[in-house]
Amino acid sequence: MCRSLMLALLVLGTTTCSAEAAEWNVGVSKIVITPESPTWLSGYGSRDKPAQGKVHDLYAKALAFESGDGTRLVLVTCDLGSMHWGIVRPVAAAIEKQHKLPQANLIINVSHTHCAPEIAAERPVFYSLSDESEAAIVDYIEQQLVPKLTTLVGQALDDLSPAKILVSQSTASFGKSRRFPTDDGFVNRQNDDGVTDDDVPVMQVVAPDGKLRAVMFGYACHNTTLDFYKYCGDYAGFAQYDVEAAHPEAIALFLMGCGGDQNPYPRHGPQALEYCRQHGRELADAVERAIQAEPIEVHGPLQVAHETVQLALEPLPPRAQLEREANSGNAYKQRKAKYLLNELDTHGKVMTEQPCPLTVARFGDQLLFVAISGETVVDYSRTSKLEFAGPMVWVAGYCTDVFAYLPSQRVLLEGGYEGRTGIVHQLTPTPFAPSVENTVMGGIRRLVKQVSR
Numbered sequence: 001m002c003r004s005l006m007l008a009l010l011v012l013g014t015t016t017c018s019a020e021a022a023e024w025n026v027g028v029s030k031i032v033i034t035p036e037s038p039t040w041l042s043g044y045g046s047r048d049k050p051a052q053g054k055v056h057d058l059y060a061k062a063l064a065f066e067s068g069d070g071t072r073l074v075l076v077t078c079d080l081g082s083m084h085w086g087i088v089r090p091v092a093a094a095i096e097k098q099h100k101l102p103q104a105n106l107i108i109n110v111s112h113t114h115c116a117p118e119i120a121a122e123r124p125v126f127y128s129l130s131d132e133s134e135a136a137i138v139d140y141i142e143q144q145l146v147p148k149l150t151t152l153v154g155q156a157l158d159d160l161s162p163a164k165i166l167v168s169q170s171t172a173s174f175g176k177s178r179r180f181p182t183d184d185g186f187v188n189r190q191n192d193d194g195v196t197d198d199d200v201p202v203m204q205v206v207a208p209d210g211k212l213r214a215v216m217f218g219y220a221c222h223n224t225t226l227d228f229y230k231y232c233g234d235y236a237g238f239a240q241y242d243v244e245a246a247h248p249e250a251i252a253l254f255l256m257g258c259g260g261d262q263n264p265y266p267r268h269g270p271q272a273l274e275y276c277r278q279h280g281r282e283l284a285d286a287v288e289r290a291i292q293a294e295p296i297e298v299h300g301p302l303q304v305a306h307e308t309v310q311l312a313l314e315p316l317p318p319r320a321q322l323e324r325e326a327n328s329g330n331a332y333k334q335r336k337a338k339y340l341l342n343e344l345d346t347h348g349k350v351m352t353e354q355p356c357p358l359t360v361a362r363f364g365d366q367l368l369f370v371a372i373s374g375e376t377v378v379d380y381s382r383t384s385k386l387e388f389a390g391p392m393v394w395v396a397g398y399c400t401d402v403f404a405y406l407p408s409q410r411v412l413l414e415g416g417y418e419g420r421t422g423i424v425h426q427l428t429p430t431p432f433a434p435s436v437e438n439t440v441m442g443g444i445r446r447l448v449k450q451v452s453r
């Protein structure tokens with residue numbers, strides 16, 4: 001397109017089509033997604049009532065990228081606890097129809113805040129919701145969230161205009177491993193000596209006139225400082241508000257990293273909201289340090305590759321065991337067993353593999369972006385950063401389909417909540433087979449090769 005534009009400008013005798021303008025077009029947009037009426041809140045099985053007001057609004061935000069050859073990618077970030085195909089598919093289908101953007105070039109990432117409407121696909125096994133609560137969630141998804149996400153992505157694509165892309169990094173340290181080893185196995189507790197990823201990758205989108213249009217930043221940590229009944233983006237929500245307050249001309253987007261086994265500390269209790277503001281401030285300060293450092297300009301072209309790998313699962317327990325669990329005293333085991341028995345009765349089988357969508361986007365020689373689905377644990381970002389080092393490697397977890405915890409081989413073999421026991425809350429029938437990390441990393445390696453031609 002730019003070539004014909006340049007020809008036209010040459011014919012007109014002008015030479016104003018700069019190389020910079022041809023390199024990237026970027027579009028930005030944001031939309032409030034706070035439910036219009038109270039819904040059940042995400043993430044904690046112990047919840048016993050719907051939301052009661054809000055601390056601040058929840059947002060979905062989008063960055064649309066288009067490199068000189070017309071390749072496009074849209075990244076959506078949301079102050080939500082979960083995401084799944086029931087939401088992504090209708091949004092992607094509408095966008096494909098209206099804007100010819102392939103579904104594979106749309107990534108929807110969630111911050112995993114536990115103070116958002118509970119939209120998770122696994123809610124029938126996680127909770128025992130009343131018909132009224134379930135209807136309110138379905139109404140929110142169908143009447144508010146899906147149309148708003150569709151509008152948001154469309155607006156970002158309509159906003160595509162020349163921009164410079166800059167990346168840099170800093171660190172924050174309130175996110176720590178929550179896998180604490182004891183004689184009885186790994187328990188959910190702060191482990192200062194555990195495996196973490198402190199990196200805060202930052203992307204700036206700058207207009208040709210120097211105006212900052214967007215700041216996207218990542219961190220690998222659960223948004224679980226809060227455990228109350230108000231809508232709130234948790235630390236990521238506060239960090240976005242703080243960055244936007246410092247740069248009122250820009251939108252700030254939080255992209256969740258591989259924080260599946262990381263919690264913010266301190267957390268919960270009567271001072272939780274204060275802790276949350278502090279963590280948000282620490283993250284916003286880290287973003288500011290990265291902006292003030294010497295960011296690297298990202299050049300094109302953009303190359304995007306997508307693959308869904310199939311993750312092997314442990315075999316389903318015998319029917320007799322499921323029937324026993326369906327009548328056991330443990331409400332979680334009961335609901336999961338009933339769900340699996342119902343699947344067997346309705347479909348004659350249950351899913352024996354878990355599909356895991358993966359996307360890799362290469363931004364020239366400067367940035368390699370890896371998007372993984374599931375509640376991705378921190379080993380995936382650390383391994384990817386080591387293995388694909390050269391460009392800056394930015395790894396996002398919690399993309400497109402947050403089906404269950406996605407353990408690495410280490411976390412799986414260590415066991416504990418993210419390795420094994422958390423699966424009771426998920427639609428994924430059984431824990432992953434030990435091949436899980438090899439299968440995921442194998443998929444990522446193939447995609448990295450594809451975008452590195």
Ligand SMILES: [Zn+2]
Nearest residue numbers: 112222260375
């Ligand atoms: Zn989680």
